[in-house]
Every structure is written in structure tokens, then in C-alpha cells.
Amino acid sequence: MNSRPFYHLLFSACLCNICLTADFYTNNWAVQLAGTSAESVERISRKYGFINMGKIFTDSNYYHMKQRAVLKQSFQTHLHSVRLRKDPMIIWFAQQSGKSRKKRHSFIPPSDPLFHKQWHLSESFGHNIVAAWTRGYTGKGVVVSVLDDGIEKNHPDLAGNYDPAASYDINDIDPNPDPHRTLYKRNRHGTRCAGQIASVANNSVCGVGVAYHAKIGGIRMLDGDVTDLIEAKSLIFNQHHIDIYSSSWGPPDTGSVVDGPGLLSQEALIRGVSQGRGGLGSIFIWASGNGGMNMDNCNCDGYVNSIYTVAISSTTNRADVPSYSEPCAAVLTTTYSGGNGNQERIVTTDLNGACTTDHTGTSASAPLAAGIIALALEANPTLTWRDVQHLVVRASRRHNLKAEDWTVNGAGRNVSHYYGYGLLDAGKLVGLARNWSAVNSQKKCQHVILKYMPVKIGHYLRISWNETACRWDRNRIRSLEHVQAQLSLKHVHRGDLTITLLSPAGTPSNLLTRRHFDRSSAGFSGWNFMSTRCWDEDPTGVWSLIIRNTGDRHNIGELTHLHINLYGTDEHIFGRRMERTMIHQCTVRNNNGSCKDCPYPLYIFENICVVACPPHFYELDSNSSTYPQRHCLPCHRSCETCSGPEGTHCLDCPPHSTFNPQLGMCSSPNYRCRRA
Ligand SMILES: *[C@@H]1O[C@H](CO)[C@@H](O)[C@H](O)[C@H]1NC(C)=O
Ligand SMILES: *[C@@H]1O[C@H](CO)[C@@H](O)[C@H](O)[C@H]1NC(C)=O
Ligand SMILES: *[C@@H]1O[C@H](CO)[C@@H](O)[C@H](O)[C@H]1NC(C)=O
Ligand SMILES: *[C@@H]1O[C@H](CO)[C@@H](O)[C@H](O)[C@H]1NC(C)=O
Ligand SMILES: *[C@@H]1O[C@H](CO)[C@@H](O)[C@H](O)[C@H]1NC(C)=O
Ligand SMILES: *[C@@H]1O[C@H](CO)[C@@H](O)[C@H](O)[C@H]1NC(C)=O
Ligand SMILES: [Ca+2]
Ligand SMILES: [Ca+2]
Ligand SMILES: [Ca+2]
Ligand SMILES: [Ca+2]
Secondary structure: OOOOHHHHHHHHHOOOHHHOOOOEEEEEEEEEEOOOOHHHHHHHHHHOOEEEEEEOOOOOOEEEEEEOOOOOOHHHHHHHHHHHHHOOOEEEEEEEEEOOOOOOOOOOOOOOOOHHHOHHHOOOOOOOHHHHHHOOOOOOOOEEEEEEOOOOOOOOOOHHHEOHHHOEEOOOOEOOOOOOOOOOOOOOHHHHHHHHHHOOOOOOOOOOOOOOOOEEEEEEOOOOOOOHHHHHHHHOOOOOOOOEEEEOOOOOOOOOOOEOOOHHHHHHHHHHHHHOHHHOOOEEEEEOOOOHHHOOOHHHEOOOOOOOEEEEEEEOOOOOOOOOOOOOOOOOEEEEOOOOOOOOOEEEEOOOOOEEEEEOOHHHHHHHHHHHHHHHHHHOOOOOHHHHHHHHHHHEEOOOOOOOOOEEOOOOOEEEOOOEOOEEOHHHHHHHHHHOOOOOOOEEEEEEEEOOOOEEEOOEEEEEEEEOOOOOOOOOOOEEEEEEEEEEEEEOOHHHEEEEEEOOOOOEEEEEOOOOOOOOOOOEEEEEEEEOOOOOOOOOEEEEEEEEEOOOOOOOEEEEEEEEEEEEEOOOHHHOOOOOOOEEOOOEEOOOOOEEEOOOOOEEEOOEEEOOOOOOEEEEEEOOOOOOEEEEEEOOOOOOEEOOOOHHHEEEOOOOOEEEOOOOEEEOOOHHHHOO
16 A cells, blocks of 8 residues: 555645645745844744744845744644734735746757658657657656667767766676677667667757657677576666666567576566666566567567566558567557658667668667657656556557557557557656656456366367456455466467457457467467556456467367466556646755755655655655655665565565565565466
């Protein structure tokens, strides 16, 4: 449970007329006094519990007074006013209310020579990035790292945003991630992806990145033997500094492979979402894959279908499915990339200080999404890894994207296996991010459908079950996020099988489509097929899993095990209120830029003011006599939510861990048990 008692108390108090016009009260008062002698000012401030902060205007009798104790309820404020009004020494007073003030920005296009060729950033295409820029979001304070074949750190369009702390060479084990140039391999991929995210604006070089004020780094890890260890080290590198990891790699897209993260990489993803980014969770952006020509399905890629990664697909400037694109039920959203033949491609930085107009593939889509999500993290740095996924679902739209399989799911959203929820809208994303409060902790509800009694797979197999979604216990799920069908089966010709999952609302998820090049007889062994297509649906009711053999009728197989894992929250997600801005500007800062003072009743969180503290932080009313303040302070590192700093204060534990009373903190069981 996220307990936010003060928040509820305050805003219910705000329902009465007293504070209808103000957004919130501060503990600052402006007071006009009849006498200005030091002694009379001192007497007045003592009498009413004020600290005299000095004259507002020199040579005036207007004083800035700060209240010693914070008044928590507006009727007390009101009583205070009644007393002040009766005092003959006080001519006039006003308690200062905080008002939402938005900086106004107008958009002046950057002067970079290739900006006019960056069609994917322009207002005539659907990403709506200019809207986010116009609101002032350009990636400030956000750190993105590209996990690839290196990054040309001195590139004139990257150097200004380059962040050595977000960079490393895992291949050669040194801090310099510069790509190695050889006759046969150009290793330009990472540099191209980095430019899409954070090329410098207005510097007369190339174009601009989506998040042109973000910090950008690169981890060189693809140029050598890629091992589980190397992947894991890359995914977890400097995880409190890097906010977003952009990956455009994975198992071969031959359409015959079923592979995913090894033990260490799986562990790295889990540690990333539960501990990275100060506990809010690292954001892992993943390209859905380029196996379209080979009829690959990205649910056979364990990085893409991981619930911890955000899978990104591509569309072209003509809103088509590009030939390289592979569909699957795990895709969440879509960004622009290059098209077929001589269609437009993406303009970005290239090796040797150059620029290219020729970047393409889903490889180009992941960095674009990483840049757009960087804008959202600037708009709201308190978002958890799951909040980011919720917002991406809401900020994606069908727009004009062409596909034959668009359907409306049980939550009323258009969804496609090619595009997820559609084209990511940056303007909408930052707007929603600003008003979003953290979703309750993740619930996982598991249901064993088939374990000891293998079932024959002939031409057609349908298994149905009535799901209670843990209605009777603490893992109750009212609003679904990810659903996994973990299954083991034997079949002589795996590529002939298709698997479809039907939710109670009737939403179909094609978990496996026919893969002509997959002639394996290895079957599946505890493979986690995943769907994001039922996001926000109520999971209770009858589900079905349908397996079809589209090949030779005489080939038979056997389903030996089927587990369903539902992930989601106990919230009625459609009932939540989204009309209040959750993040406010800081009023007074320390020299180091961190926030020193927020208007009451807001909490100080790092360098901003927030209405409520995010998960992994607890709310503290500090009671120092001079500066009564409210802070978000970090929980014990093992907790997801907490009521205080110790392990014993944990209220919820992060994924894959539970509260251990002996240790007095959340702890993880043996990770090896996780893989079936
Ligand atoms: C680019 O320069 C122009 C002209 O000086 C300025 O108005 C604009 O705000 C700058 N844009 C950025 C992104 O710095
Ligand atoms: C789904 O897409 C169709 C066609 O673009 C559109 O008419 C409809 O309003 C969309 N539904 C929702 C809920 O966005
Ligand atoms: C499923 O279970 C619920 C609650 O146990 C029950 O109300 C409902 O009728 C069941 N549905 C079917 C189709 O059996
Ligand atoms: C966010 O909240 C503000 C009020 O605080 C409201 O004006 C605005 O419309 C909300 N934005 C969205 C996208 O709901
Ligand atoms: C910034 O300075 C304040 C006091 O001036 C200190 O309490 C705080 O820890 C500092 N924060 C950082 C991030 O250095
Ligand atoms: C705050 O401190 C004052 C005196 O130091 C004390 O009287 C008061 O009860 C304290 N309030 C809280 C909420 O701890
Ligand atoms: Ca190196
Ligand atoms: Ca530039
Ligand atoms: Ca693939
Ligand atoms: Ca994923």
C-alpha cells in the first residue's frame, strides 16, 4: 500500500470553500504593520509565531513573515486570520498562496543545417515533439546511454552532451567507448543511435536530438564476443546515474531462434527495475527486432518480451509497416524509422564527425523512443519504470498507421501486433507525466493451468479457465499490466505452431505466429510468452489459450505445462484522478541546485516540489523550529514502499522479493528458481 495520509487529509480539507481559489497555501505571510520600530516588529512576530524575514520593500512597512509552525488545516489558517484582523498594530496582511505558473515558451526552430531534413521531428508528422519542446522539455537532467558498438565521443554534434559517467567499454574493459574502425566493420551503429537522442542543438552541425539537452553516453559491448556476463554488466552499469538504457540488439532475427537473457542478464534487468535510478527503476528501451523479412516474431526474443523492457516498433514516413519490422504481442509503442527502397530515412550523426541521412531499422526506433521518454522524465522525475509503461500506453495513438490487425481491446484502446498502442506522442506524454501519480506496487498473480497431465496438440487445441486474479488475497489484480503464458511443449516442427491468448474481454494476443524458417523440433521449455495488449483490462473471467498446427496434420505434439502470470495493480485504474499537476517548481534552492523550500503542503524531492512522494521514498514532516519542512526521504534499499528509513519499515517489496521477518527487510529468494 502506498500510504499518503497527509495528502488525503489536505485535499479533502481543500474541498471546503476556503481554499478553492488558491492552489495551496505557503507558510509565508505579507504583513503591513502600524509601527516599524525593531521592538514592535519583534513583539508582533513573537505574538503570532512568526519569524521576521525582513522588509518586502525598503522604506516600507510591509514585512515578509514566516510562520514557525505549519498550519495543517485551513480552518486553523482561518482562525489565525481572525486574530490578525483584530490586532490594531496590523494594517493589512495576506497569507501567500502558491499558484501554478507555467513558463511560456514559443518554438523557434533550431538553426542546425540538417534540421529541415529531420522529418520525424517536424510538426507535420505525428510524434508531436515540438509540442513537448514548446513546453520547455528538452531532456535537461536526464541521462541516456546507448548499449551498442561504441560512441564517437568527440563527434562535434555529441561532444557537448557527452557524459563519461554514462559510458564504458565493456569489450575492452576501459573507460573509452570510442568505436573501433576496421576495414570490414564500421561500428557506426552506436554513434548513429546516440545522435538521434541527444545531438546538440543550434551548433551549426548536423541536426538535433529529440532530447537535445539530455546527457548521452555509450557502452561499447557489441564489438566482441557477446556473453551473458557482458550483457549483464552493460545493463547494470552505473545504474544510479543512467536513467535510460537504449538497446537495439538481441538474438539473431533469422526467424528460427528462441533465445533471451541468460541468468545474469535476467538478474541485471530485475536489479535494474527494482534498484536502479535511486529505486524508481532503470528504463530499458528495446528495439523489437529486424526479422520481418524472415517472418520472425519478437515474442521469441526474451529481451523484447521481458516485462522489464519497453519494446519499440517502427513505422515509415508513409505510416506503413516497414519490411524489416517484426510483430508481436509484447510491443508497446512505435516510432518513425526508415522505409523501404528509396523512402525517407533518419538523419543523425555518423562516424568521423559526419552526418548521415541513411539511418534505419528498428534500431533507429528505440533511440527515438528513448529520447521521447527522456522528455517525460524531465517533466516528472518521480516516475517509476511501471509508470513509464502506463504513460507510454496512454500517450500512443493509432494516428494514421496502416496495419490489418488493429483491434480495440477491453480497455477501449486501439492496439496492433505491429505497433503496440501506436505512434508515441511526445506532447501528450509530457502532459500526462506532469499530472501522473505513481501506480500502486506491482501485484503478481500466478495460476497453474496445466502441470502433471500433458495434453496432446493435434490440429487445434483450446484450453480455457476461469480466472479469479487472486481476488481473495493480497495479490488481487483489478487492472492488468503484463500477462505471461509460460509454457513447455514438444512438437516435431515448432515453426508450424501458432498460439493465441484470448482475454475475458475478448482481446486476442497472437503469442506465436507461423515462422517458416523455424524447423526446430526442440519445442518450448518454460518459455514466457508475453502480451501488453490487455493493459488496464479487468483480468477476472474466462481466458483461453489456443494452439494450432498450421503444418502437416500428422505432426503431433504435447503441451506439458502451462502457467499464467498476471501482473498489474489493485487500483481501479480508470477511476484515478489525473487533473492535478503533481510536480511544481522549487521556490528556494540550495547552492548545489537541490531544493530547499517548497510551498506548503508540498514535499521536497531532490530539486523539485511534489504533491506526494514516489515509491522508494517516505514522507517526513520535519519539525525544526526555524524551517518546518516536508521532505521525501529514501526508504531502506530493500523496500518498494515504506514508512521510515529501516528495513523493518518496508510496506511493499519490489518484484521477486518478499518481506523476511528474520532479516527485518525485503529479500529475494534464490534467483535460480525463477527460470522454469
Ligand atoms: C537557437 O537559436 C535561436 C536564435 O538565437 C534561439 O532563438 C533558439 O531558442 C535556439 N534554440 C535552442 C534549442 O537553443
Ligand atoms: C480506434 O481507431 C479508429 C480508427 O482510427 C478510431 O475511429 C477510433 O476512435 C479509435 N478508438 C479509440 C478508442 O481511440
Ligand atoms: C467464473 O468465476 C466467477 C467467480 O468465481 C463466477 O461468478 C463466474 O460465473 C464464473 N464464470 C464461468 C463462465 O464459469
Ligand atoms: C494537468 O492538470 C492541470 C491542472 O493542474 C490541468 O489544467 C491539465 O489539463 C491537466 N493535464 C492533463 C493532460 O490532464
Ligand atoms: C545540497 O546542499 C544541501 C545543504 O546546502 C545538502 O543538505 C544536500 O545534501 C546537498 N545535496 C547534494 C545532492 O549535494
Ligand atoms: C514540534 O516541536 C515542538 C517543539 O519543539 C513540539 O511542541 C511539537 O509537538 C512538535 N510537533 C510534532 C508534530 O512533532
Ligand atoms: Ca576502448
Ligand atoms: Ca546539431
Ligand atoms: Ca527477432
Ligand atoms: Ca518488453
